[in-house]
Amino acid sequence: MKSEIDEEAMWEGIKTATEDPEELKVICCALDSFLQYAKSAHFQITHQRRQAFYALPRYQWEMLAGPPFNYLETLDKVDAAIESNAEICRAIVKTGQPMVLPPDHQAKSGQQSSTTPHWSGWAKAADIDKARTTVRQFYRDWTAEGASEREACYGPVIRALVAEKASREPEPENPFKVLVPGAGLGRLVFELCLKGFAVEGNEISYHQLLASSYILNSCEGAGQHTIYPWVHSFSNHLTRANHRRGYAVPDIHCGTEIARAQQQGTIGTMSMVAADFLCLYNDHTHAVSYDAVATVFFLDTAPNLLRYLDAIFHCLKPGGILVNLGPLLWHFENTLTNRTNDESDSDNSTGGIADPGRFELTDDEVMALVTSAGFEVVSRETGIEAPYIHDKDSMLQMVYKASFWVARKPESKA
Numbered sequence: 001m002k003s004e005i006d007e008e009a010m011w012e013g014i015k016t017a018t019e020d021p022e023e024l025k026v027i028c029c030a031l032d033s034f035l036q037y038a039k040s041a042h043f044q045i046t047h048q049r050r051q052a053f054y055a056l057p058r059y060q061w062e063m064l065a066g067p068p069f070n071y072l073e074t075l076d077k078v079d080a081a082i083e084s085n086a087e088i089c090r091a092i093v094k095t096g097q098p099m100v101l102p103p104d105h106q107a108k109s110g111q112q113s114s115t116t117p118h119w120s121g122w123a124k125a126a127d128i129d130k131a132r133t134t135v136r137q138f139y140r141d142w143t144a145e146g147a148s149e150r151e152a153c154y155g156p157v158i159r160a161l162v163a164e165k166a167s168r169e170p171e172p173e174n175p176f177k178v179l180v181p182g183a184g185l186g187r188l189v190f191e192l193c194l195k196g197f198a199v200e201g202n203e204i205s206y207h208q209l210l211a212s213s214y215i216l217n218s219c220e221g222a223g224q225h226t227i228y229p230w231v232h233s234f235s236n237h238l239t240r241a242n243h244r245r246g247y248a249v250p251d252i253h254c255g256t257e258i259a260r261a262q263q264q265g266t267i268g269t270m271s272m273v274a275a276d277f278l279c280l281y282n283d284h285t286h287a288v289s290y291d292a293v294a295t296v297f298f299l300d301t302a303p304n305l306l307r308y309l310d311a312i313f314h315c316l317k318p319g320g321i322l323v324n325l326g327p328l329l330w331h332f333e334n335t336l337t338n339r340t341n342d343e344s345d346s347d348n349s350t351g352g353i354a355d356p357g358r359f360e361l362t363d364d365e366v367m368a369l370v371t372s373a374g375f376e377v378v379s380r381e382t383g384i385e386a387p388y389i390h391d392k393d394s395m396l397q398m399v400y401k402a403s404f405w406v407a408r409k410p411e412s413k414a
Helices: 021-054 058-065 071-100 125-142 147-168 187-194 206-217 254-264 277-281 305-315 363-372
Strands: 177-181 198-203 225-227 247-249 269-274 290-296 316-326 376-386 400-408
Touching: 021 058, 021 071, 021 125, 021 206, 058 071, 071 125, 071 206, 071 225, 125 147, 125 206, 125 225, 125 247, 147 187, 147 290, 147 316, 147 376, 147 400, 177 187, 177 277, 187 198, 187 254, 187 269, 187 290, 198 206, 198 277, 206 254, 206 269, 277 305, 290 305, 305 316, 305 363, 316 376, 363 376, 363 400
Parallel strands: 177 198, 177 290, 198 269, 290 316
Antiparallel strands: 225 247, 316 400, 376 400
């Protein structure tokens, strides 16, 4: 699932519809979760609160329903915010369905948007939670207010890549190629493209792929949507104004920015690949293919970091660099391992991140592992404040102290 910017300054997005039944189910669950977002959010966030509110003694709920609390009015406004969030969810489904589903899984042409697709109801609670998280992630990647967060997390990585590219002076016919695993909603991929890199994003989540494709390809202008990322929780708000604060999405129109970069002669190329990172980039076709790999909040998604590092080493060209920024919130730390290596064999092994085995390391141990994997550490900085979907006005403040480092594959190793 791969495409590049064409001559009209458009990124074609996810083009190939799969026929694999299991993958189709995953895609349909992702699409359905966006459609179910509104119903689920209304029920969990406001409907159940109204029930609990009216369970109070009458004199209490009557007091809270009036000034200065206006609690019922607050619930009505939260419902309106949920509907605004749901608009972007429905837009993701409308534009994404033709790109990822074969014709027999799509709504028939001429049907109204309210028509129920045959896969309606497939999404489970975990799928809907991912849709809700995706809505919140728009704040980080595609709002003006998220710029400081992007600068903290993407800025050092971009500057390191720009410096490395400048030191190489690549020829136009041999562009500087960057791989971005865990590309998420695509903002880092997009920014690197604008700076002239030949950048390839990789993402395993269809929630992220569908949402990024919509923003990059289908939004008609900046500020087309308003999202309300903080309405899903009623805790730790100083004021209702902050609780219900909305943000314009996207902060820029991608097509306009690409066209401007093309006119200035600074544009690169970009593509997005839907795949398990380990399954795809360990193959022979990706060997010694990239000048750099950029990982932001990605390495800690590995149950087995050695396999990630081996895959990165495999696909880097000699002299290529791995640029990393992120914390160590090991995603599989509390996940039970269902199989051991003794229980699996080469015929059943997926070669992907779900394979057996898991360990968690400290930051200094990670650096030792990077060296053991064959890299030469070029630079390292710790304690970088790196927020993640951060509400600066919340009464609860959590900011990662991230590690930022650059490691190089030796010139002599292929």
